[in-house]
Amino acid sequence: MAAQENRILLKNVDQPGYTVDIDCYTKHGGYETLKKALAMKPDEIRLEVKASGLRGRGGAGFPCGVKWHDLVDRKSGNPIYLICNCDESEPGTFKDRQLVHKDPHQLIEGMIISAYANDVSLAFLYIREEMPRGAQILEEAIEEARQKGFVGNNIAGSDFSCEIVVHRGGGAYICGEETGLIESLEGKRAYPRIKPPFFPAAKGLYMCPTIVNNVETLCNVVHIIGMGSAAYSKIGRPNNTGTRIWCVSGLVQKPGYYEIESMTMKELLYDICGGPLPGRKFKAVVPGGGSMKILDVNETYKDREGKEFSFDEIMVDYDGIAAAGSMSGSSGMMVMDDSVDIPEALGNLMAFYAHESCGQCTPCREGSLWT
Amino acid sequence: MNLKPETLALIEKTVPQYPEKRSAVMPLLHHVQKERGYISNEAIEWIAEKLDMQPINVLSVVTFFPYFRQEDQKIGKVHVRVCRTLSCALMGAYKVGDELEKKLGCKMGHSKEDGSVTLEYAECLASCGSGPVVLVNDDLYENLKAAELDGLVDEIETRVSKEDKK
Numbered sequence: 014m015a016a017q018e019n020r021i022l023l024k025n026v027d028q029p030g031y032t033v034d035i036d037c038y039t040k041h042g043g044y045e046t047l048k049k050a051l052a053m054k055p056d057e058i059r060l061e062v063k064a065s066g067l068r069g070r071g072g073a074g075f076p077c078g079v080k081w082h083d084l085v086d087r088k089s090g091n092p093i094y095l096i097c098n099c100d101e102s103e104p105g106t107f108k109d110r111q112l113v114h115k116d117p118h119q120l121i122e123g124m125i126i127s128a129y130a131n132d133v134s135l136a137f138l139y140i141r142e143e144m145p146r147g148a149q150i151l152e153e154a155i156e157e158a159r160q161k162g163f164v165g166n167n168i169a170g171s172d173f174s175c176e177i178v179v180h181r182g183g184g185a186y187i188c189g190e191e192t193g194l195i196e197s198l199e200g201k202r203a204y205p206r207i208k209p210p211f212f213p214a215a216k217g218l219y220m221c222p223t224i225v226n227n228v229e230t231l232c233n234v235v236h237i238i239g240m241g242s243a244a245y246s247k248i249g250r251p252n253n254t255g256t257r258i259w260c261v262s263g264l265v266q267k268p269g270y271y272e273i274e275s276m277t278m279k280e281l282l283y284d285i286c287g288g289p290l291p292g293r294k295f296k297a298v299v300p301g302g303g304s305m306k307i308l309d310v311n312e313t314y315k316d317r318e319g320k321e322f323s324f325d326e327i328m329v330d331y332d333g334i335a336a337a338g339s340m341s342g343s344s345g346m347m348v349m350d351d352s353v354d355i356p357e358a359l360g361n362l363m364a365f366y367a368h369e370s371c372g373q374c375t376p377c378r379e380g381s382l383w384t
Numbered sequence: 385m386n387l388k389p390e391t392l393a394l395i396e397k398t399v400p401q402y403p404e405k406r407s408a409v410m411p412l413l414h415h416v417q418k419e420r421g422y423i424s425n426e427a428i429e430w431i432a433e434k435l436d437m438q439p440i441n442v443l444s445v446v447t448f449f450p451y452f453r454q455e456d457q458k459i460g461k462v463h464v465r466v467c468r469t470l471s472c473a474l475m476g477a478y479k480v481g482d483e484l485e486k487k488l489g490c491k492m493g494h495s496k497e498d499g500s501v502t503l504e505y506a507e508c509l510a511s512c513g514s515g516p517v518v519l520v521n522d523d524l525y526e527n528l529k530a531a532e533l534d535g536l537v538d539e540i541e542t543r544v545s546k547e548d549k550k
Contacts, residue, residue: 183449262512
């Protein structure tokens with residue numbers, strides 16, 4: 014049987030008649046999970062998210078529950094902040110755009126549940142400057158949610174209160190890096206911070222414990238709490254649980270965003286995306302966004318145990334793409350066929366990095382201009 | 385600094401949203417640039433005073449972020465940004481760019497002399513599956529073809545005449 018999508022986060026997106034207003038969202042069961050969450054204890058939610066195996070969808074794939082449960086400094090006495098990273102700028106990635114533009118309340122519900130789970134009363138949503146409509150949609154959605162009592166004081170009649178502030182970026186790619194984002198949110202140039210401290214969860218915004226999560230990660234929280242971690246962790250495969258939204262672009266029959274469980278590269282590129290353009294052959298794929306290592310379709314790959322596998326057999330998930338020596342990153346897959354000059358294509362990406370270098374460190378600031 | 389009352393009202397609403405005033409520097413720059421089209425030295429000093437910052441620290445944010453423009457980089461009334469990063473490039477973004485240069489009579493990376501249009505290449509606009517894409521002020525146009533740009537050019541010209549009437 015041909016491989017298929019499994020739409021959980023995108024269940025309602027692009028469905029006829031589905032709109033971004035709150036009534037449509039609640040009619041489809043929206044904000045019911047928030048009510049369920051508010052009846053749980055915050056640490057129960059953290060443990061659920063940890064047990065679900067949810068890994069960060071922004072790039073590094075760090076286990077979300079470990080960040081929440083084990084890394085946040087709860088002894089400092091300082092306020093804990095939550096930041097939703099919607100500075101989607103990695104070349105090839107356009108999944109957060111769909112979630113924000115087409116189902117904003119799902120993200121807001123995810124943020125409020127996550128804020129409750131982590132004792133957060135002020136959350137920020139950092140959205141890139143180049144998504145002005147997205148920022149507008151979110152601001153309107155937050156206002157609607159406030160009117161209905163899902164944002165602000167005494168959320169859904171509980172004693173939990175939380176505000177969400179939409180903060181627009183200024184067109185700098187580096188703000189997708191969490192410490193650069195935090196510096197920018199503090200009103201400074203977005204130079205990433207020198208480590209240690211290693212995690213914003215220990216010292217982040219205003220040197221207070223801060224959780225930074227990607228849009229897709231926060232949307233997943235709604236479904237983990239909704240269906241329970243036991244059911245969620247059965248989706249996908251161990252260590253790669255849940256679905257992921259893969260963004261396929263470039264020279265392929267059906268480019269687009271596809272929400273899938275772990276499957277092979279062949280299943281994604283042929284069954285789902287329809288294969289190469291007529292008369293062409295695939296040549297190379299950048300698997301997880303512009304900064305991830307490019308994969309040659311004709312190469313034989315070898316995992317750590319020495320087992321050989323072809324490009325078609327690569328599993329499209331965190332561990333599968335890592336086994337091929339690259340990374341799943343922000344799940345932005347750029348496909349090139351035999352009409353493409355690969356050095357030229359990589360030169361295009363290098364020009365991106367030269368333009369977007371934040372300028373803090375000499376090797377990147379000067380070196381990226383040499384190519 | 386004579387800002388419009390609605391801009392001032394937005395600013396008064398924005399500042400208290402942040403635990404520390406300085407965090408409001410980017411939203412304030414957005415509000416001022418939206419009204420004026422660029423960030424003047426006067427605006428930098430005004431924002432600095434408003435947020436208890438040194439003007440140099442406001443300037444350093446303005447110069448870091450490409451979106452914030454000073455007087456010599458003022459953008460035209462209609463800002464046209466053509467994505468040129470890999471996925472859009474593979475689908476013909478540079479041809480779209482060349483064609484827009486010709487049709488709009490505006491050099492890439494520049495503004496028209498009358499200040500009506502600014503045409504620029506932009507880095508990844510995060511809509512790679514529907515490339516090539518062009519952002520015209522706040523709106524995104526997708527799946528463009530170099531041979532079929534008349535509709536987009538009409539749209540840009542309509543926007544210019546609307547802005548002229550304001």
